[in-house]
Every structure is written in C-alpha cells, then in structure tokens.
Amino acid sequence: MSWFLLWRLVHFAGIVLFVAGHGVSVAVTLELRRERDPARLEALLALSRATIAWSNLGLLVLLVGGIGNWVIVDYPRRGWLWASAAILALLAVAGVGLASPYFRRVRAALADPDGSALEAALSSSLPAAIFWLETAGTAAIVWLMVYKPF
Numbered sequence: 001m002s003w004f005l006l007w008r009l010v011h012f013a014g015i016v017l018f019v020a021g022h023g024v025s026v027a028v029t030l031e032l033r034r035e036r037d038p039a040r041l042e043a044l045l046a047l048s049r050a051t052i053a054w055s056n057l058g059l060l061v062l063l064v065g066g067i068g069n070w071v072i073v074d075y076p077r078r079g080w081l082w083a084s085a086a087i088l089a090l091l092a093v094a095g096v097g098l099a100s101p102y103f104r105r106v107r108a109a110l111a112d113p114d115g116s117a118l119e120a121a122l123s124s125s126l127p128a129a130i131f132w133l134e135t136a137g138t139a140a141i142v143w144l145m146v147y148k149p150f
Contacts, residue, residue, distance in 0.1 A: 014062025
C-alpha cells in the first residue's frame with residue numbers, strides 16, 4: 001500500500017467535500033443580492049448555514065490529507081507548499097472575517113421592520129468582493145500545486 005496515494009486520496013476527497021459545501025454557500029451569497037422576499041431570504045440563509053458544516057469538514061479532511069503527504073514526502077523545504085498554506089490561511093481569515101459579519105448583518109436586517117437596513121445590506125458589493133478574492137486565492141493555490149514553481 002502506498003501511503004502517498006492514500007493521503008493524496010484523503011486530500012482530494014476533502015477538496016471535493018469542501019468545494020461541494022462551500023460552493024452552495026457561495027451561490028447563496030451571490031443570490032442574496034437579487035432576492036427581496038424575506039421568506040426566500042430566510043430559506044437561502046438557512047441553506048448556506050447548513051452547508052458550512054460540510055465545508056468545514058471538507059477543509060479539515062483536505063488539511064489532514066495534505067499534512068499526511070507533507071510528512072510522508074518531506075515537503076517542508078518546498079516553498080510552493082508554504083505559500084499555498086499561507087494563502088489558504090489568509091483566505092480562511094478573510095472569508096470568515098468578511099462573510100460572517102455580512103451574513104449577521106443580513107439576518108439582523110431581516111428582523112428590522114423598516115426594511116431600509118435590509119436593502120442596504122443586500123445592496124452591498126461585499127459578496128462580489130469576497131467571491132473574487134476567494135476565487136483568485138484558490139486559483140493561486142491550484143497554480144502552486146500544479147506547477148510547484150519554487
């Protein structure tokens with residue numbers, strides 16, 4: 001049995017699980033800007049919240065698989081891997097630091113009977129900015145993993 005292939009399988013399985021869970025949340029985040037019906041907004045927010053657990057589990061599995069191979073293959077001297085890990089950490093901090101307050105603001109605005117806070121929250125350009133930041137960071141990680149430039 002090849003430990004390298006086993007850890008690689010675990011890593012890729014985590015990637016699939018992470019992308020499946022996170023992809024739903026991303027789609028919901030982008031859809032929120034177009035929706036104004038409170039009942040539909042509540043359903044979208046509930047769907048996004050439900051997929052976060054799967055996304056987090058996928059992230060944990062991909063990290064376990066990646067670290068398993070890191071130890072097996074003795075990658076520590078490879079700069080591309082450290083760069084990938086740093087980008088992933090920055091993306092996690094940025095995603096949580098930007099997306100969580102946005103979702104809290106939308107949920108709080110739904111409870112406000114006035115409706116102006118909801119319109120302001122939903123009109124924010126923050127979801128698009130988060131999307132492009134996370135997409136560019138993920139593309140950079142994939143590029144580093146494929147080309148291993150340093």
